Amino acid sequence: MTETADDCARQADRRSAPADAWRAFHGWNILFVLAYVVTGTLVFLDDGTSVPARAAALVLLSVCAAAYVVFGRPALARDEGSDRARLLYVVFVLVTFVPATIVVPASSFAMFALGPQIFMTLSQPWAITMVLSINLAPAVRFVLEPGLTWQSAVTVAATSAVSVTFSIVFGPWMSRIIRQSAERAVLIEELEASRAQVARLSRERGAMAERERLAGEIHDTLAQGFTSIIMLIQAAEASRDPSRHLALAMRTARENLAEARGLIAALSPPPLDGSTLEQALRRIAARLLEELSLPVTFEVGDGSRPLPPGIEVVLVRAAQEALANVRRHAAASSVRVRLDYGESEVCLRVTDDGRGFDPAATPPGFGLRAMRARAEEAGGSVLVDGAPGKGTRLTVRIPYPEAAAVTREEAP
Template sequence: MEQPIEEPVWVRTLIGWHVVFWSLLLVSAVASFLSNLSAGRRGAYLGVLVLLAVLYHLLAIPAMESRRRLPSHLYRLLVMLCVATAVGLFPQSIFLLFIIAPQIWLLSESLLDGVLFSLLLLLAVGTAQLWAAGWGMEALREILPWILISLVVTTLLGVWIEKVIEQSEQRADLIEQLRTTRDELAEAHHTAGVMAERERMAREIHDTLAQGMTSIVMLSQTAAVELSRGAVDPAAARLAAIEDTARENLAEARALVSAFTPVALSGATLAEVLRRQGERFAAETGVDVQVSLDMADDEVAALPQGQQVVLLRAAQESLANVRKHAGATQVQIRLGLSADGVAIEITDDGSGFTPSAEPSGYGLAAMRGRVEESGGTVSVDSAPGRGTRVQVLIPATGQEDC
């Protein structure tokens, strides 16, 4: 799992500072043995180097990691005294400034803070050099220009370090913001995907299982009435229809678990399925259902699977609404091609309704959602007392998967 980048740049690169610091201390110690220092001075010099190492370990490292004010200020003051003492004992150790000067700026909290501590460091080291040279004016004239040049160079170096740290902090903040935004977008997309999948499942269940259960209930009620009247043969036919519907519902349920392609379309063309749906609806309700095709069977079979699913579900939902609300005696289902794509039209002569006040429920809303996902449109033309016409148009460039 990707770990967030939370540490500032100086924390992530501390190992480089450590390596340079310890290397310079080691070089300084070796140089003291190669010089003509007396044993006493060499011992004092090595003691100063050890003190520098202890201060770096106890104060500098925690201050670099947290930039806390007290360890930072204390370390810089003590390290100035140590470096000045080291230079006074062994003037050639002036090269320690190469690592101490950047540390001064690395631990500074502002430009003014860095300039002041750099000036103090150079004054301390310059004083140590003067002491080592015997406090002469000649030595002062030689050391003063070097102090001024060093101040300018360290100031420029410090400004550059401050800019690097500032830009790194800004970049880290930006990366964190981008990461947060990415996580929020991923969560939003995940939530939207879950909701879309739930909506799709709800439509599939409504268009298949719920309608099948409605047919079973109505057939059962009709069979009960016929049995009470002693009509055994018609009741037996209803029971057989109930069994067929239940088997199809079971197959649809299994298909929903494994895929979303209707079972009816897995072994037949859309035209054949529509004819079977019409025949079953007529047998169950007594309504005259006519299915007509304004296109060849091979053209119907050539339609993308996604379009066939949308058209079949639209026909099923329309027949379900006729069963529940219309009280119709005739229904016509017409499937055909147009200049804009493929269309299915379901017309009934039922009671009708006012389209601006569509019947409450999930059916028409689910149909519209499914069709619109495929890039199509749903048109409902109805009025009280003159039936209903539902037209679904799927463009020729409709999505393959719905």
């Protein structure tokens, strides 16, 4: 999914850009209060205007501040349904703040708080026009005063030029910041949606892979076993001495029962509740001993350390699958399970002395592919060594989380 900048801008326009800009900076209220406190102080201490004029300016500024509390602040903080309230707030600014700047020019200092709000409320051309009008209002008042000297005219012209220049420069910049804030909000939403979709697809893929693995396991074990039982019973019915066929059918049924128990054990949660990884692996090895009366040894190397639950689950599942393969295919006389804690990784080895096979010439089954997928998700690997008649050794290596992080940082 790729989008152009224009597409992103259109999506940003559909959102409420003022609300995004408002939430992007949490100091708007503080800025408003500070600007109005300074403005009120300047108006109150302005000796160049009469007391009634200062009182009138303070009243107008108070009404403007009340409009901010009632209309402006709630409307700017909302995403939708606030256009009318924003326009109403702009109207209050026009009818209160502009007269205050005409009566007492020092009131213009409040533009430091009102200017950004105007650009968050109106489109850029209208916002620039309004800010220019507000800044030029005191200049109009000076021009209309009788007895204007050229020194005062120069001062008023210079002040107005600074205000106009500031508005022209500040306005587009503020509009650009608002647009970028809205676009960033859209991109964040899209990123969150993409991450959620990736997580959902990963779960679905994992579930599909597990269903495929179970289908293969059932086909290769239970279905074939039931087919053999049916054929043996049919042979027994046609034979004068059915005892041999029935004995074989009974043995096949017991093997099928062991396979079913193995599948159930693989589907059950890892036996880690209230126990350590070593205890769980020891129980899994002991279960094989109970089922097949097969000598199984379990060993733990030095340096035992706690591992994250995710790594423990990978190792337990690997041990279950490896011992299930021993049960089905190896015809082994002994099995060895060993867990070693290295400096940067933990290693699980399952070794048997059974019939063995050539891993390069035998495609991996569902169980081995699932085991590899789990190990690779944890940053590890699975290696199978073996040869016909020489047994099989399966090795699972999982790096510790801190070692995996260092490896990712060093990767180009």
